[in-house]
Amino acid sequence: MHGSTAMTEVMGILNVTPDSFSDGGNFNTLDKALFQAERMLSEGATWLDVGGESTRPGASAVSLEEELERVIPVIKSITERFAVSVSVDTSKPQVMTAAVAAGASMINDVNALRSEGALAAAAATQAQVCLMHMQGEPRSMQRNPSYTDVLGEVKDFLQQRVTACEQAGIQRSQILLDPGFGFGKSVQHNYQLLQRLPELQELGLPLLVGLSRKSMLGKVTGAEVSQRLAASVAAATIAAMKGARIVRVHDVRATVEAMQVVCATLQEEY
Numbered sequence: 330m331h332g333s334t335a336m337t338e339v340m341g342i343l344n345v346t347p348d349s350f351s352d353g354g355n356f357n358t359l360d361k362a363l364f365q366a367e368r369m370l371s372e373g374a375t376w377l378d379v380g381g382e383s384t385r386p387g388a389s390a391v392s393l394e395e396e397l398e399r400v401i402p403v404i405k406s407i408t409e410r411f412a413v414s415v416s417v418d419t420s421k422p423q424v425m426t427a428a429v430a431a432g433a434s435m436i437n438d439v440n441a442l443r444s445e446g447a448l449a450a451a452a453a454t455q456a457q458v459c460l461m462h463m464q465g466e467p468r469s470m471q472r473n474p475s476y477t478d479v480l481g482e483v484k485d486f487l488q489q490r491v492t493a494c495e496q497a498g499i500q501r502s503q504i505l506l507d508p509g510f511g512f513g514k515s516v517q518h519n520y521q522l523l524q525r526l527p528e529l530q531e532l533g534l535p536l537l538v539g540l541s542r543k544s545m546l547g548k549v550t551g552a553e554v555s556q557r558l559a560a561s562v563a564a565a566t567i568a569a570m571k572g573a574r575i576v577r578v579h580d581v582r583a584t585v586e587a588m589q590v591v592c593a594t595l596q597e598e599y
C-alpha cells in the first residue's frame with residue numbers, strides 16, 4: 330500500500346510543435362496554446378508541460394532559436410494569465426534559463442541534464458527538475474533496447490544523475506525522478522518498470538511518470554493513438570496506486586477523476 334494523503338497531480342501536455350496545432354482554424358499558435366491551457370486547467374490540471382521539440386523516436390531536431398520562439402511566448406502568456414505551475418520540456422540549457430525567466434517552475438529534461446551546460450543552467454534557477462531515464466538517443470533508442478535488469482539499471486542511472494545534480498548545487502528538494510516509459514525500452518521493459526514502480530521510491534524522491542497514449546498501451550490494446558483513453562487512464566491509475574506523485578497526460582479530465590478515486594482508495598481514515 331503506497332498510501333499518501335496527497336492526491337497524485339495531473340500534468341497536462343502542451344506540445345507547441347508545428348504539427349500539434351494542425352487542426353486548421355484561424356487562431357495562431359499562441360492563441361491555440363492558451364485555449365488548450367485554459368481547457369486543461371478547467372479540467373483540473375495543476376501542471377502544464379510545455380514542449381517545443383518532439384522527442385518521439387526518429388523526430389527531427391529543432392534549432393535553439395526555433396525552440397525558444399515556440400515555447401517562451403507560450404510560457405510567458407500562460408504564467409501571466411493563469412494560476413498554474415508550468416514545466417518546460419527541453420534538453421537545451423538556454424531554453425531552461427529563458428523558460429524559468431518567463432515563469433516556468435520546473436525543468437523537465439528527458440536527457441536528465443546530460444547536455445553541455447544543462448546542470449549549471451538548472452542549478453542557476455530555483456526551479457524543480459525532473460530527471461528522466463533514457464537508454465540511447467531518441468533517433469535510435471527503440472532499435473534494440475536491452476537490459477540485464479531494467480529496474481536496477483534505471484534506478485542506478487537516476488541515482489547517478491541525482492548525485493551529479495547535488496554536486497552542481499541542485500538541492501534534493503528540487504528533484505523529481507522519471508523512469509522514462511518508451512525511451513529505450515521494449516514493451517516488456519515498460520511493463521516491468523510500471524509493475525516495479527514502488528522500488529524506485531527507494532531513491533527517496535517524488536516520481537513523475539508519462540504513460541499517456543504511448544505505444545506500450547497500443548501494443549496490448551490494439552488501439553490507435555487517438556483511441557487510447559481507457560488504457561491511458563488505467564496506466565495512470567496503476568502508477569498512482571504505486572506511488573507516482575505526478576502523471577503527465579493528454580486527457581486531463583478523465584485522469585483527474587481517476588486520481589480522485591485513487592485518493593479515496595488510499596485514504597486511511599473516513
Ligand SMILES: Nc1nc2[nH]c(SCC(=O)O)nc2c(=O)[nH]1
Nearest residue numbers: 384437459461507509510538539
Ligand atoms: N518527464 C517526462 N517527459 C516526457 N516527455 C515525453 S514526449 C513523448 C510522449 O509524450 O509520448 N514523454 C515523457 C515522459 O515519459 N516523462
